[in-house]
Amino acid sequence: MKLTISVLLLAALAGAQLTGKPQTRDKRAPRLGFVRTVDSVPIIDTDLFDQQKYVEASQSDRTIVEARRASHEAVLTREFMDGFNQTRECDGIVLMGKGDQEPDFVLQIIVDSHDTPGQRPVWVSVLRDVGKDKLMSLGDEDSGQQAARSICQTVRKIVDHL
Numbered sequence: 001m002k003l004t005i006s007v008l009l010l011a012a013l014a015g016a017q018l019t020g021k022p023q024t025r026d027k028r029a030p031r032l033g034f035v036r037t038v039d040s041v042p043i044i045d046t047d048l049f050d051q052q053k054y055v056e057a058s059q060s061d062r063t064i065v066e067a068r069r070a071s072h073e074a075v076l077t078r079e080f081m082d083g084f085n086q087t088r089e090c091d092g093i094v095l096m097g098k099g100d101q102e103p104d105f106v107l108q109i110i111v112d113s114h115d116t117p118g119q120r121p122v123w124v125s126v127l128r129d130v131g132k133d134k135l136m137s138l139g140d141e142d143s144g145q146q147a148a149r150s151i152c153q154t155v156r157k158i159v160d161h162l
Helices: 002-020 046-057 063-086 144-160
Strands: 031-034 043-045 094-096 105-112 122-129 134-141
Touching: 043 046, 043 063, 046 063, 046 105, 063 105, 063 144, 105 144, 122 144, 134 144
Parallel strands: 031 094, 031 105, 043 105
Antiparallel strands: 105 122, 122 134
């Protein structure tokens, strides 16, 4: 009998402790991924994109322009990735690679005038909240690091309001 009373008392104490604690929602790190389609790349160099379309329309050999565009877009991607890795606002946000799970947010970046002398580069980001199926244009930034900061701040604001 004493054993039964002791077990019931311990169960009551444990139950009181569990109900007295506020329920915390298990938050996981927000997942950010680049747009992956056949017709688009994650970061687009609009200057060379326009030049490539002009060459295609004139039915000229486009291989040189395509190679140059791919090279520029690789440099822009590295600049963004460096900014993402060095920016404090991006800490805790998971940047997903190809073939990973479905991200919470999908990103496409359009860069204009980054290699045009005398002009300011413009990084325009388009972010899609996958869960809400909502598109957001995040304005324009001067560099990949500023674009990364702006994107991560936006993701944080959305996630903190959930």
